[in-house]
Amino acid sequence: MKRKIVLMLLVSLVSPYMMLSSSLAADAPEFLITADKQSLKAGETVTMTLSGKNLKDLYAYEAKFDYDPAKLELQESESKMKGFSVFPIKKDREITVAHTKIGSVEGEKGDVQIGTLTFKAKGAGSSEVKWTAMKVVDHNLKSETYEVNQSVSVSASGTAEPPQLSFTDIKGHWAEEKIMEAVGKGMIEGFPDGTFRPNDSITRAQFSAILARALKLQEEENMAFADLDKIPAWAKSEIAKAVKAGIIQGYEDNTFRSDRNITRSEIAVMVARGLNLEEGDGSGLTFADTGKIPAWAKGYVEAAVEKGVIQGRGNNMFVPGASATRAEATVLVLRMLESK
Numbered sequence: 087m088k089r090k091i092v093l094m095l096l097v098s099l100v101s102p103y104m105m106l107s108s109s110l111a112a113d114a115p116e117f118l119i120t121a122d123k124q125s126l127k128a129g130e131t132v133t134m135t136l137s138g139k140n141l142k143d144l145y146a147y148e149a150k151f152d153y154d155p156a157k158l159e160l161q162e163s164e165s166k167m168k169g170f171s172v173f174p175i176k177k178d179r180e181i182t183v184a185h186t187k188i189g190s191v192e193g194e195k196g197d198v199q200i201g202t203l204t205f206k207a208k209g210a211g212s213s214e215v216k217w218t219a220m221k222v223v224d225h226n227l228k229s230e231t232y233e234v235n236q237s238v239s240v241s242a243s244g245t246a247e248p249p250q251l252s253f254t255d256i257k258g259h260w261a262e263e264k265i266m267e268a269v270g271k272g273m274i275e276g277f278p279d280g281t282f283r284p285n286d287s288i289t290r291a292q293f294s295a296i297l298a299r300a301l302k303l304q305e306e307e308n309m310a311f312a313d314l315d316k317i318p319a320w321a322k323s324e325i326a327k328a329v330k331a332g333i334i335q336g337y338e339d340n341t342f343r344s345d346r347n348i349t350r351s352e353i354a355v356m357v358a359r360g361l362n363l364e365e366g367d368g369s370g371l372t373f374a375d376t377g378k379i380p381a382w383a384k385g386y387v388e389a390a391v392e393k394g395v396i397q398g399r400g401n402n403m404f405v406p407g408a409s410a411t412r413a414e415a416t417v418l419v420l421r422m423l424e425s426k
Contacts (some may be wrong), residue, residue: 088208091384114232115140117200119217121238128209128244131161136217143195143224146186147200150219152179156206157213157242162319165201167194173322180218194227204319207242214239226356253282261413270415273300284413291317291344293353293415295324300419303327311342318344333359347409351383354390357422363389371405380406395422395424 092380121132136149144167153160155176163174165185172184185201187193194200205215216237223229253276254263261284268274272295276282308328312319317325321344328334333356336342360366368376368384370392379387383406390396396418398404411417 087409095190113140114218115218115220115221115222115349117144117232117234117236119236119238121215121240124239125241126207128207128242129247130242131204131206132240133202133203133204134215134238137198137199138194138200138220141194141196141198143193143226144198144200144222145227146172146184146223148182148184148221149200149217150184151181151203151217152214152216153181153205154213155179157211158215158240159208160203160307162204163201164204166199166239167355171315173309174221174345175308175327183270186223187225188223195332196343198312203238205297207240210242212241212245221324238248244283249354253280254348255281256284259284261417264417266418268296268300271300273419282412284416285411287347287409288412288415289345290334290348290352291321291325292412293348293356293410294328295321295421297333297356297360298324298327298331298413299332300423301331303331303333309342311336311340313341313343317342328356331360345405348415349397350404350410351380351387351406351409353415353418354396355386355416357395358386358389361390361393361395361426363393365389366392370405373398374402374403375406378406381405393425395425407415 118137118139119134120137121134123132126132138144146169160174160176160181163171165171165183167185167187169185169187172210175182181203183201183203203215207213213238217234219371220234221229221231252363253265256265259265265274265282265284283371304327306323306329309326309329311407325334325342325344334352363386365385366388368379369382370388371379376384387396387404387406391398399408
């Protein structure tokens with residue numbers, strides 16, 4: 087019941103606006119956007135803080151912003167209020183973010199830091215982010231929408247540096263050449279410390295991102311998993327693309343579990359779907375452990391194996407529940423592209 091109420095509230099938040107309030111009362115809420123820097127280099131990020139004054143009972147909100155997507159790329163949206171956030175909706179020059187508290191509690195009062203938006207400068211030049219409107223909902227679910235018209239400008243210099251083309255931990259690795267090939271194709275990235283960690287198990291978020299980049303899936307930002315707030319900001323857009331394309335799905339409890347190691351069964355399904363392979367009936371599989379392959383994956387495993395994209399392991403075993411390393415997954419996706 088609690089989840090149903092939360093979803094109903096969020097649906098109402100992203101519905102068309104009611105008439106904007108024109109109240110000029112001295113104690114009316116005020117909203118302000120500020121940036122942690124006005125000057126930055128191309129490729130660097132700037133964090134903008136959203137704050138409110140004279141708030142009476144802010145239980146939920148929907149905020150709209152205008153920006154230039156050719157100059158700025160939204161990296162992360164974070165609410166400073168406890169509760170549940172909607173993944174930012176981006177359409178043309180507009181960004182919409184929404185958030186609600188959960189349960190029978192009162193909303194925020196007084197002067198409040200509402201949240202932050204973090205952007206990356208795509209290149210040199212000046213750009214403006216304008217907070218255009220704010221719909222506020224109190225704990226009785228009564229709403230009112232205010233014109234905000236507050237903006238902040240930033241200026242970027244130089245050009246964004248190309249992605250790092252070498253890693254400190256792949257020299258002599260069996261997949262070194264393939265890893266570098268994937269980097270050149272823009273499929274993969276390393277970690278901030280300059281490592282690639284080729285022997286680490288690959289997570290559902292990481293594999294989804296590699297596949298989405300490799301297939302150049304169409305832009306998409308919307309998804310509604312129950313654990314959306316646990317999906318890393320860098321992976322959200324790529325995962326949303328893969329979900330929209332029907333390549334990956336969540337679990338029965340509507341979670342995505344982004345940090346969970348992806349299994350070989352899941353990889354086979356995603357690769358087969360990415361190649362639009364026709365699902366088999368599983369009768370052609372001859373692995374010694376075919377009986378352990380989940381029913382939902384058998385037909386796709388068969389298709390991927392026949393295509394030569396994925397293979398078994400030693401002793402004629404497929405090991406469907408085993409995970410793959412980052413290196414193995416990278417090579418597999420390259421093999422998938424070659425087979426198209």
